[in-house]
Each structure stands twice: as structure tokens, then as C-alpha cells.
Amino acid sequence: MAFEGLTERLQNAISGLRKKGKVTDADLRETMREIRLALLEADVNFDVVKDFIKTVRDRATGTKVLEGLNPAQQIVKIVDEELTKMMGEEAVPLNKSPKIPTIIMMSGLQGAGKTTTVGKLALKLKNEEKARPLLIAADIYRPAAIDQLQKLGSDMDIPVFSLGTDVDPREIVRQGLAQAAENHNDYVFIDTAGRLQIDEELMNELADIKDIAKPDEILLVIDAMTGQNAVQTAEGFDQRLDVTGVVLTKLDGDTRGGAALSIRAVTGKPIKFVGQGEKMTDLDVFYPDRMSSRILGMGDMLTLIEKA
Amino acid sequence: EKTRKSFGERLNAFFAKFRSVDEDFFEDLEDTLIQADVGYETAMQIADELRSEVKLKNAKNKNDIKQVIIDKLISIYDAAGNGEDISMHFAKEGPTVIMFVGVNGVGKTTTIGKMAALYKSQGKKVLLAAADTFRAGATQQLQEWGRRDGVEVVAGPDRADPASVVFDGVQTAIRGNYDVLFVDTAGRLQNNVNLMQELEKMKRIITREIPDAPHEVLIVLDGTTGQNALQQAKLFKDSTDVSGIVLTKLDGTAKGGIVLAIRNEMHLPVKWVGLGEQAADLRPFSPADFVQGLFKGLVD
Ligand SMILES: Nc1nc2c(ncn2[C@@H]2O[C@H](COP(=O)(O)OP(=O)(O)OP(=O)(O)O)[C@@H](O)[C@H]2O)c(=O)[nH]1
Ligand SMILES: Nc1nc2c(ncn2[C@@H]2O[C@H](COP(=O)(O)OP(=O)(O)OP(=O)(O)O)[C@@H](O)[C@H]2O)c(=O)[nH]1
Ligand SMILES: [Mg+2]
Ligand SMILES: [Mg+2]
Numbered sequence: 380m381a382f383e384g385l386t387e388r389l390q391n392a393i394s395g396l397r398k399k400g401k402v403t404d405a406d407l408r409e410t411m412r413e414i415r416l417a418l419l420e421a422d423v424n425f426d427v428v429k430d431f432i433k434t435v436r437d438r439a440t441g442t443k444v445l446e447g448l449n450p451a452q453q454i455v456k457i458v459d460e461e462l463t464k465m466m467g468e469e470a471v472p473l474n475k476s477p478k479i480p481t482i483i484m485m486s487g488l489q490g491a492g493k494t495t496t497v498g499k500l501a502l503k504l505k506n507e508e509k510a511r512p513l514l515i516a517a518d519i520y521r522p523a524a525i526d527q528l529q530k531l532g533s534d535m536d537i538p539v540f541s542l543g544t545d546v547d548p549r550e551i552v553r554q555g556l557a558q559a560a561e562n563h564n565d566y567v568f569i570d571t572a573g574r575l576q577i578d579e580e581l582m583n584e585l586a587d588i589k590d591i592a593k594p595d596e597i598l599l600v601i602d603a604m605t606g607q608n609a610v611q612t613a614e615g616f617d618q619r620l621d622v623t624g625v626v627l628t629k630l631d632g633d634t635r636g637g638a639a640l641s642i643r644a645v646t647g648k649p650i651k652f653v654g655q656g657e658k659m660t661d662l663d664v665f666y667p668d669r670m671s672s673r674i675l676g677m678g679d680m681l682t683l684i685e686k687a
Numbered sequence: 688e689k690t691r692k693s694f695g696e697r698l699n700a701f702f703a704k705f706r707s708v709d710e711d712f713f714e715d716l717e718d719t720l721i722q723a724d725v726g727y728e729t730a731m732q733i734a735d736e737l738r739s740e741v742k743l744k745n746a747k748n749k750n751d752i753k754q755v756i757i758d759k760l761i762s763i764y765d766a767a768g769n770g771e772d773i774s775m776h777f778a779k780e781g782p783t784v785i786m787f788v789g790v791n792g793v794g795k796t797t798t799i800g801k802m803a804a805l806y807k808s809q810g811k812k813v814l815l816a817a818a819d820t821f822r823a824g825a826t827q828q829l830q831e832w833g834r835r836d837g838v839e840v841v842a843g844p845d846r847a848d849p850a851s852v853v854f855d856g857v858q859t860a861i862r863g864n865y866d867v868l869f870v871d872t873a874g875r876l877q878n879n880v881n882l883m884q885e886l887e888k889m890k891r892i893i894t895r896e897i898p899d900a901p902h903e904v905l906i907v908l909d910g911t912t913g914q915n916a917l918q919q920a921k922l923f924k925d926s927t928d929v930s931g932i933v934l935t936k937l938d939g940t941a942k943g944g945i946v947l948a949i950r951n952e953m954h955l956p957v958k959w960v961g962l963g964e965q966a967a968d969l970r971p972f973s974p975a976d977f978v979q980g981l982f983k984g985l986v987d
Contacts, residue, residue, distance in 0.1 A: 416727055422913030425722045488911065489936065489964065490792030498823075520964070522800070522831035527824025534823070575939045602792070606724040606913025608941035615940075629791060632876040634915040657791065657822070 388413040410454050411436055421635030421674045424610045427644045435461055459671055466640060466667035471649035473500075474596040474623055479565040480513075482556070482592050486585055486616050487600035489573030492628035492654055494524065496600055497568045498531035499654065499662035504566055505537060513564040515555035516541035517548040517588065518572035528570050535659060538562075548572075552588050569594070576615025589620055597622045598651070601642060603630045609638035610645050617646045628654035631661065637674050708743055708752070716756070723944035723981050724913050729951055733763060760978045764950060773956040773972070776902045776930070777867075782814075782860040784868045784893050784900035787933075788886060788923050789907035791874030794935035794961050796825065798907055799869045800832030801961070801969035807838055811866040816856025817842040818849040818889060819873035829871050835966065839863075849873065853889045857896040870901070877922035887926050904929045905958065910936040910943035920949045934972065935961030942981050 411432055418428045438457050475481050483500070485493040497514055504510035514532050516539055518524035525541050532539035540555040552569055559567045569592060574581035589597065599622040601609060616622055625646070627639055630653045639650055650665040713734045720730035737743055737759055746752045777783045785802075787795040796819070803813045815833050817840055819825035826842045833840035841859050843852040853870055860868040872889065875882035893900050906929045908916050923929050934943050934957050946957050957972040970976075 419721060419727050420914055422724075422915070425718065488939065490794065490909065492792065521828075522835075523824045523827035526827040527822075530823035577940060602909070602911070604790070604909075604912045604915040606911060606916075606941065606945065607722050608724070608911050608939070611940045612911070629876065631879075632790065632915065633878040633918055634913075638913070 388417055407436065407439060410439075414454075414458055417675060418637060418640075421637035421676070422604075422606045422609070422641075423637035423674065424607055424641035424644070427610070427641050430644070431461065431465070431640075455675075458675065459668075462640065462671035462674065463668045466643050466670055467649050468667060470664045470666060471624065471651055473651060476595045479563065480559050480567045481565065481596070482567045482569070482594040483596040483598060484569040484589065484592060484594040485571050485598055485600060486620055486622065487573060488575065488602075488612055489521075491573060491600040491602050492626070493573065493600045494518070494527050494531070494570050495657065496598070496626050496628065496652070496654060496662070497528065497570045498535065498659050500652070501532075501537050501566070501568055502535050502659045503662055505535065510566050511562075511564050512537055512566035512568060513555065513559045513562065514539045515552060515567060515569045517551050517555075517569050519544040519546070519548055519551070520572045524570075524572065531659070538564075548584055549587050549591055552591050556592060567592075576612055576619070582615075582619050586619055594623075596624060598624050598626050599642075599646075599648070600626045600628060601638060603627045603636040603638060603653075604632060604634045605638040607641075609641045613642040613646050617648065622646065622648055624649055624651040626650070626652045626654065627665070631655045635674050635676060636670065639670050640674060708746065713738055720944065720981075723942035725944035726914055726917070726948040729948040732951070733760065733947075736763060757975075757978050760947075760981070761974050764947065764974045764978070767950045768954060768956050771954060771956050773931070773958055775958065778897070778899065778902055781897065782857075782865045782868050782900075783902045784857065784860070784870065784897060785903040785905065786870040786872065786890060786893065786901040786927070787905055787907060788872055788927055788929065789874060790876050790909075790919055793874065793907045793909040793912075794933070795874065795907045796828050796832065796871050797964060798905075798933050798935065798959070798961055798969065799829065799871050800836060801966050802959070803832065803838050803867075803869055804836045804966040805969060806867050807836055812864065813838040814856065814860050814863070814865040814868045815840045816852055816868060816870045818852045818856070819871050820845065820847045820849050820852060821873040825871075825873065849885065850889050850892050853892050854896070857893055857900075861896070877919050883922065883926045886923075890927050903931060905931050905933050906955075907933045907935060908943075908946070908949075910934050910961075911939060911941035912945060914945065914948075916945040917948055917952065920953055920955055924953065924955065929955060931956055931958035933957075933959040933961065937980065938962045938968070943977070944981065946977075 415428055415432050435458055439454055487493050501512040516525045516528045529539045540558050542551045597620050599616050625642055625648055627650055653663050653665050655661045655663055717730045717734045740759055742755045746755055789795050807813045815829055817826040817829040830840050841856040856868055904927045906923045932955055937943055937960050949955055960970050960972050962968045
């Protein structure tokens with residue numbers, strides 16, 4: 380039951396009708412119900428599902444029967460195409476400043492994976508571009524947040540700027556940027572504390588850091604296992620900070636990751652990277668089409684369609 | 688704008704146009720439950736039980752209806768846990784061992800920090816074991832909580848075998864006559880077979896040293912998690928025989944509705960909830976408060 384893929388669902392829903400080679404209104408209604416269910420079980424936001432179903436229904440209604448594809452396959456194909464479209468057609472790279480340093484600021488709820496992602500991105504840039512990043516430790520709240528960043532930095536031989544936990548994060552960022560200028564670092568990462576999007580005081584702090592640092596990239600880090608609340612979170616951070624990109628973490632799990640679709644739908648901001656593990660090398664570029672198949676749970680169906 | 692209304696706002700809107708409890712009512716109810724992460728099947732099940740609730744048909748105004756729904760949700764929750772023991776279990780003599788498990792970043796270490804403060808304030812002698820030797824800064828994080836709480840922490844070297852830290856922790860707890868030992872473990876995703884086996888091994892070592900331990904294995908679930916939490920509860924229960932749930936981050940906008948589904952399917956009780964990042968932000972779970980929380984924002 381739970382996590383049954385859309386493929387199986389649709390096969391069940393339309394199994395009797397395959398020979399007809401034609402989709403009736405009743406078939407379509409049943410099919411849309413199954414799609415809705417599959418998306419909800421994948422944690423796609425309720426309102427987003429509604430809009431999406433409408434789009435798919437409109438398209439499916441006008442679709443001619445394709446040679447060689449049964450109705451279930453055709454509808455899955457439409458769903459997949461629409462999902463991929465919605466998720467952004469291709470991967471979007473990290474913003475880069477014309478002159479150094481490129482400044483990247485992190486944001487997100489507690490425990491989403493911000494600090495880990497700072498480490499992963501810094502290592503990626505170091506390996507791929509021989510970059511010389513500086514990591515600024517601006518989380519003064521979480522116990523040992525600075526130790527965590529320092530450990531990651533020292534393991535990768537990447538410098539970390541910190542003023543301990545007694546200095547205001549705004550001041551830490553100011554001084555960190557000054558140090559980056561002095562040392563000609565080409566990238567600066569600002570690791571910030573996790574916070575709720577409804578926490579006025581801490582959201583003000585983030586907005587201030589944004590004003591001070593004028594980041595080229597403000598990344599919103601979101602846990603791929605997030606449920607219906609992903610929309611509120613993404614909206615909250617985006618409205619306040621106007622984020623420039625999203626990182627979806629913990630995709631190495633068995634979650635369907637419907638949050639990806641919700642975030643994309645409400646913010647319109649590109650998902651740039653996905654976290655696929657705890658190691659510093661476990662970061663991948665985001666591929667909308669793969670994410671779409673994952674949400675639907677339908678790897679096999681796509682191969683089927685391609686062969687048809 | 689019709690979209691992105693909060694749970695409460697939706698219900699308010701429904702009540703505003705309320706005339707009688709008809710099929711639309713139940714469909715709206717299903718929708719609102721789904722939006723609280725209760726999950727499709729559980730939402731349907733709850734709505735069906737409410738469909739056959741006579742009191743609802745006789746309800747005269749929206750406050751009546753609200754109360755009937757809340758009472759019913761609580762009784763559904765309670766019924767699923769019939770005969771279940773939601774108390775914390777303590778050793779008859781010698782140290783009580785409480786082990787924490789869960790996926791990455793849900794709040795295991797923080798909950799230990801909170802619970803250690805609580806038990807210490809009750810006069811218990813508390814020890815923490817830093818068996819997350821994997822994540823950068825994990826040991827220091829627990830040590831910082833130890834310092835705040837004024838309790839001892841057993842730790843090993845970076846990248847030490849976590850089982851060896853567990854062993855040291857249990858030995859120290861026995862020899863030092865501690866009342867409670869908290870074992871902090873590294874976050875791991877439930878589909879990672881090797882790491883789940885590592886966790887089983889830690890648990891086995893505890894039992895080998897103290898036969899009736901661990902007295903509690905608490906799975907920590909992030910209140911913002913969607914349907915995957917069910918999978919987490921299942922697989923962690925399989926590997927470590929989880930005895931209860933801690934539901935964290937309920938101070939945010941998420942409702943944690945998935946625990947209703949977990950309760951229904953697996954009969955695992957929520958024992959504690961996390962409501963913030965400070966030591967005092969831990970509460971025993973109350974079904975009434977939880978269900979009220981689902982309806983937060985409703986007019987009274
Ligand atoms: N499996 C897996 N774990 C991850 C991934 N990204 C981060 N983590 C883990 O998630 C947990 C939280 O990560 P952090 O980087 O500390 O998260 P954070 O957002 O900085 O947390 P706060 O600073 O407390 O808000 C850690 O255990 C990380 O190892 C990922 O892609 N996959
Ligand atoms: N708002 C809020 N934040 C919480 C709560 N519980 C924990 N946190 C925060 O969530 C983040 C992760 O908490 P941890 O205790 O490090 O989580 P963990 O499960 O030990 O993480 P790993 O060991 O990396 O798997 C930290 O920033 C905590 O301060 C809670 O109830 N409410
Ligand atoms: Mg962090
Ligand atoms: Mg921890």
C-alpha cells in the first residue's frame with residue numbers, strides 16, 4: 380500500500396481497459412484519483428497536487444490515442460513530462476560573481492543539512508576549480524556548531540573563520556568578509572544557524588546578514604523527507620530573503636521526495652544540488668527528470684514507454 | 688487566494704459556510720487532515736469513523752462540531768494504543784539505559800540534553816555516552832550539553848567504534864552507580880543496512896552487560912517529516928525494538944500528523960515532544976494537546 384508506485388496504481392486502475400485503446404471520462408477520473416494519491420503519498424503539497432492534477436487532466440483529455448501505448452502508459456508519460464517541466468527542465472549551476480569573492484549564504488530549518496552542505500560545496504569547488512574558499516562560522520546558537528564546521532574545514536584543508544559564540548553573527552560576517560578580502564579567497568560560505576521561518580528575531584538576523592554580505596547565492600537547504608509543511612517553510616524563507624537556489628538533502632533515503640515539487644511550485648527557484656549522503660563527496664547536481672520519476676516511483680514504466 | 692491556507696484557516700472557512708454536516712464536510716475534513724501529514728489512508732479512516740459518529744450529526748454549532756472532532760480524534764488515538772504503556776521504564780536496580788535512534792538531524796542529541804536536565808533536576812545521577820563518533824562535532828555537541836546540564840559524558844576518540852563507546856558508557860554507569868545512562872547514536876537513514884546493523888550491535892552490547900537493558904529505545908522523529916516517518920518507525924523498530932517516539936520541532940508550523948498513522952499501524956506511542964532548542968523545551972506527550980495543535984488557529 381504505502382509507497383506503491385504510480386505505475387502499479389495506474390496499471391491496476393486501467394488494467395481492464397487496455398484493450399479498448401481509448402480513455403473514457405470515467406477512466407480518466409479514476410486515473411486522476413490514482414495520480415492524486417500517488418503524489419500525496421509522496422508528500423507533494425496538497426494545493427500543489429490540485430493544480431497539477433488540473434494541468435494533467437486538461438492535457439490528457441485532449442490527447443489522441445498513441446499507437447503502441449496503452450492508456451495507462453500515455454497518462455504516465457504526460458504526468459512525467461508535466462512534472463519534469465514543473466521542476467525546471469535542466470540543472471542550474473551555482474551563481475558566480477564576476478569578481479572574487481563569490482559569496483554563498485545558507486538558510487534553512489534546524490537540522491536540514493546546512494553545515495554539511497557548506498562542506499560538500501566547498502570541497503566540490505576546491506576539487507573542480509581549484510577554488511580557495513573561506514567558511515564563516517556564523518551559527519553561535521547550536522552547541523558545537525563551530526566545532527562541526529571547523530572539523531569539516533580541517534579535514535578538507537579549507538580555512539574556517541570564527542569568533543566564537545560571544546560575538547553577534549552580523550559582526551562575525553563583517554569580519555569574516557574582511558579576512559576573505561585580505562586573503563583573496565575566491566569563495567566565501569556563510570554557515571548560519573537553523574531557524575524557524577516564523578522566528579522573527581532570527582529571520583531579522585538573516586536579513587541583516589544578507590544586507591551586510593550581499594550574497595551572490597542564498598541557498599535554502601531543505602530535508603527531502605519534509606511533508607506538507609515544505610511549502611510554508613520555503614515561502615517563509617523566500618519571502619524574507621529572496622533565495623536564489625535550493626539544496627535538497629538526505630535523498631539517499633527511501634523518501635519519494637515530493638517536497639521538491641512543492642518547493643519548486645511555490646518559490647519558482649531552481650533546485651541546484653541534492654545531498655545523497657553524509658560524506659563530503661555525496662553531493663550531486665539536481666536532475667529534474669530523475670526527481671520526477673522518483674516522486675512517482677516509476678522507473679520501469681519510463682523504460683517501457685521509451686521502448687514502445 | 689484559495690491556496691496555502693493553514694489548517695485552521697481552512698476549517699474556519701468551512702465553519703463559516705457551515706450549514707449541515709454533509710459529504711462536503713467530510714471531504715474537507717479529509718483534506719485538512721492530509722495537510723497535517725496524517726497521510727491519505729489514515730485521514731480516510733478517521734473521516735469514516737467520524738461519518739458514523741452520531742454526535743456529529745446532532746451537533747448544533749461549530750463549537751460543538753469542533754469539540755466532537757477533537758474528542759473523537761483523541762479517542763481514536765487512545766484506542767489504537769489500548770493496553771499500551773506510555774510511561775518511561777526504569778531499571779529495578781542499577782542503571783537505567785535509554786538509547787536514542789533516528790535519522791539524521793531529527794533532534795536526538797538535543798533531546799538527550801533536555802531529558803538529562805530533566806532527570807538530573809529530579810535528583811537522578813545522569814551519564815551521557817557519545818556514541819556518535821561519526822558526525823563532525825557530534826561528541827563536542829553532547830559534551831556541551833553535558834556542561835550545560837552539569838552531567839558527565841563518556842566519549843571516545845574521533846572515528847572510534849561506536850560500540851566501544853557504548854561499552855565504556857555502560858561500564859562507567861555500573862561502576863559509578865549512575866541512575867540513568869543516555870546513549871546518543873549517530874543519525875542514519877533506515878534504508879542503510881550496514882548502519883542499521885551497527886545500531887543492532889550497539890544494542891546487543893548494552894544487553895550483554897545489563898540483561899534487561901536498554902530499558903527504553905526512543906526513536907526521534909522530526910515533526911516536519913512527511914510519510915517517510917512511517918518507514919523510519921518500521922525499520923528502526925525492526926532493528927532495535929523501539930519502545931517509544933519523541934516527536935520534535937513542534938514549535939514550528941508542522942503538525943506531526945504522521946504519528947497518527949504510526950500509532951494506527953504500529954502501535955508505537957509518542958512519549959515526549961520537543962518544542963524548541965533549549966533544555967526546558969521538552970514535554971511529556973499529551974494526546975489532547977497534540978490534537979488541539981492540529982486545530983491551532985481555530986476560533987473558540
Ligand atoms: N544521509 C544524509 N545525511 C545528511 C545529508 N546532509 C546532511 N546530513 C546529515 O544531517 C544531519 C544534520 O546536518 P547538519 O549539516 O548538521 O544540518 P544543519 O542544517 O547545519 O543543522 P543546524 O545547524 O542544527 O540547523 C547530520 O547528521 C548530517 O550528517 C545527506 O544528504 N544525506
Ligand atoms: N525548533 C526546534 N529545533 C530543535 C528541536 N529539537 C532539536 N532541534 C534542533 O535541530 C537541530 C538538530 O538537532 P540534533 O539534536 O543535533 O539532531 P540529531 O538527531 O542529534 O542529529 P544527528 O546526530 O546529526 O543525526 C539542532 O539545531 C537542534 O537545536 C525542537 O524541538 N525544536
Ligand atoms: Mg549547522
Ligand atoms: Mg546527534
